[in-house]
Amino acid sequence: MRTVAVVGASLAGLSAARSLRKQGYDGRLVVIGDEAHRPYDRPPLSKEFLAGTLGEADLGLETDGEDLGAEWLLGTRATGLDRTDRSVRLADGQAVRADGVVIATGAAARTLPGADGLSGVHTLRTLDDARALRDELARGGRLVVIGGGFIGAEVASTAYALGLDVTVIEAAPTPLAGPLGETMGAVVSGLHTDHGVRLLCGVGVKGLSGERQVEAVLLDDGRSVPADIVVVGVGARPCVEWLDGSGVVLDNGVKCGADGRSSLAGVVAVGDCANWYDPRAGVHRRVEHWTGAVERPAAAVAALLAGGAVEPGVPRPPYFWSDQYGVKIQFAGFAGVADSVTVEEGAVGDRNVLAVYRRGGEPVAVLGMNQPRLFVRWRKQLALPVVR
Amino acid sequence: MIPACRLADLPRGEAFRLDIDPAVSVFHTDDGEVFAIDDTCTHQDASLADGWLEGCEVECPLHASKFDLRTGAVDSPPAKLPVRTHEVVIDDGMIYVRVSTDAPNLPPCVAARLAGGPA
Numbered sequence: 001m002r003t004v005a006v007v008g009a010s011l012a013g014l015s016a017a018r019s020l021r022k023q024g025y026d027g028r029l030v031v032i033g034d035e036a037h038r039p040y041d042r043p044p045l046s047k048e049f050l051a052g053t054l055g056e057a058d059l060g061l062e063t064d065g066e067d068l069g070a071e072w073l074l075g076t077r078a079t080g081l082d083r084t085d086r087s088v089r090l091a092d093g094q095a096v097r098a099d100g101v102v103i104a105t106g107a108a109a110r111t112l113p114g115a116d117g118l119s120g121v122h123t124l125r126t127l128d129d130a131r132a133l134r135d136e137l138a139r140g141g142r143l144v145v146i147g148g149g150f151i152g153a154e155v156a157s158t159a160y161a162l163g164l165d166v167t168v169i170e171a172a173p174t175p176l177a178g179p180l181g182e183t184m185g186a187v188v189s190g191l192h193t194d195h196g197v198r199l200l201c202g203v204g205v206k207g208l209s210g211e212r213q214v215e216a217v218l219l220d221d222g223r224s225v226p227a228d229i230v231v232v233g234v235g236a237r238p239c240v241e242w243l244d245g246s247g248v249v250l251d252n253g254v255k256c257g258a259d260g261r262s263s264l265a266g267v268v269a270v271g272d273c274a275n276w277y278d279p280r281a282g283v284h285r286r287v288e289h290w291t292g293a294v295e296r297p298a299a300a301v302a303a304l305l306a307g308g309a310v311e312p313g314v315p316r317p318p319y320f321w322s323d324q325y326g327v328k329i330q331f332a333g334f335a336g337v338a339d340s341v342t343v344e345e346g347a348v349g350d351r352n353v354l355a356v357y358r359r360g361g362e363p364v365a366v367l368g369m370n371q372p373r374l375f376v377r378w379r380k381q382l383a384l385p386v387v388r
Numbered sequence: 389m390i391p392a393c394r395l396a397d398l399p400r401g402e403a404f405r406l407d408i409d410p411a412v413s414v415f416h417t418d419d420g421e422v423f424a425i426d427d428t429c430t431h432q433d434a435s436l437a438d439g440w441l442e443g444c445e446v447e448c449p450l451h452a453s454k455f456d457l458r459t460g461a462v463d464s465p466p467a468k469l470p471v472r473t474h475e476v477v478i479d480d481g482m483i484y485v486r487v488s489t490d491a492p493n494l495p496p497c498v499a500a501r502l503a504g505g506p507a
Contacts, residue, residue, distance in 0.1 A: 372449040373438035
């Protein structure tokens with residue numbers, strides 16, 4: 001291989017570029033990013049960066065003096081992939097012909113239909129999004145967060161600490177029930193009400209009102225919630241439209257094998273845009289976690305360089321964390337397959353708890369709130385090979 | 389040299405945190421080697437003694453930064469700076485640590501606390 005193009009310059013793309021060099025690839029390496037910024041860390045965008053305690057320089061992911069010997073094409077969106085010669089077409093008319101392609105184009109925040117052009121309405125995904133929201137939060141006022149997922153909850157927590165009046169609206173009866181299950185979803189989202197943040201559940205959003213500036217969020221049940229700032233945190237969709245017609249099979253992102261290989265030879269996908277096959281569960285899973293974007297590129301790059309001649313390892317159970325209202329929340333595994341959840345340490349009322357999810361008596365997931373030491377012990381146990 | 393604990397009291401795969409300031413942790417690897425590094429992750433305030441020890445590497449319990457116990461180098465983000473390594477001496481079954489005189493790479497919140505500023 002003489003040229004590898006990494007499309008996407010965020011955590012997954014950077015991790016892939018690092019893996020390529022670490023695994024001995026010494027050819028031409030081109031990293032293409034649609035944002036103008038060098039790779040930066042997104043988790044602080046809804047927390048320390050939004051709160052103003054962390055600056056932009058602190059977000060950089062590259063270490064001092066790190067040189068991957070890569071050509072960085074930043075501020076340049078990829079618009080297509082030509083399967084005949086693996087050329088990545090760029091919005092500025094350039095094309096990068098490559099022997100290997102790593103797709104790491106991530107995901108984009110879902111928006112609310114009809115919210116276009118109304119000022120005061122935000123999504124939070126990029127550094128530019130976070131700058132805009134930070135500046136607006138600094139002016140204070142009434143914040144309504146649409147979506148009680150992790151991004152929404154973190155923004156609510158940060159805004160609460162900044163002194164704003166905060167309301168969270170969640171369409172489902174219990175926030176976080178998908179990732180954490182009903183029981184623990186209720187416990188974790190209880191952090192909002194603990195702090196006097198209003199939490200409205202089981203009600204959908206009909207629309208927004210306001211002429212130029214948002215004035216209220218209109219609910220399905222007829223209520224109207226006054227708002228100066230609205231944050232829409234209703235999930236993300238994989239950024240793979242640019243691959244339409246390329247021959248890369250798309251199915252909830254780039255459909256990949258257990259080693260990240262796509263349907264096209266010489267093309268792998270990593271990070272939020274990649275729907276990897278999970279051999280343990282026998283299903284494809286698109287995992288949007290930070291840790292997946294760090295861990296999986298090594299396997300995908302190995303498969304790319306070896307042309308698929310390596311046996312993929314079994315990935316560790318997905319792990320993510322969140323910080324809300326001063327509580328460290330950690331979760332690993334799959335809550336959806338559990339048939340029970342038990343508190344092993346602490347008490348849910350104290351928001352200081354270690355809960356283990358089991359299926360047929362076997363641990364399948366673990367949740368910690370301010371329990372990092374015990375959490376790691378359980379997380380290690382989840383990673384042990386399953387005896388069948 | 390600072391006495392840490394007895395080798396017999398530190399099973400393989402476990403860590404012992406020395407509550408000095410800044411804290412230092414002693415790791416006993418599955419291969420039977422003993423290493424000492426700074427206990428605080430250079431990214432944010434987390435105790436590496438609580439982390440995931442695998443081979444000669446420890447993963448931070450919070451954000452999964454990895455540090456090489458032999459060199460202190462960062463092997464995985466989000467941390468960008470290494471931890472200090474400290475000399476370990478085992479004498480008559482007792483583990484001693486000779487703390488490095490280099491300046492530690494403490495995360496911003498901890499550095500501020502030690503400097504007497506707001507946490």
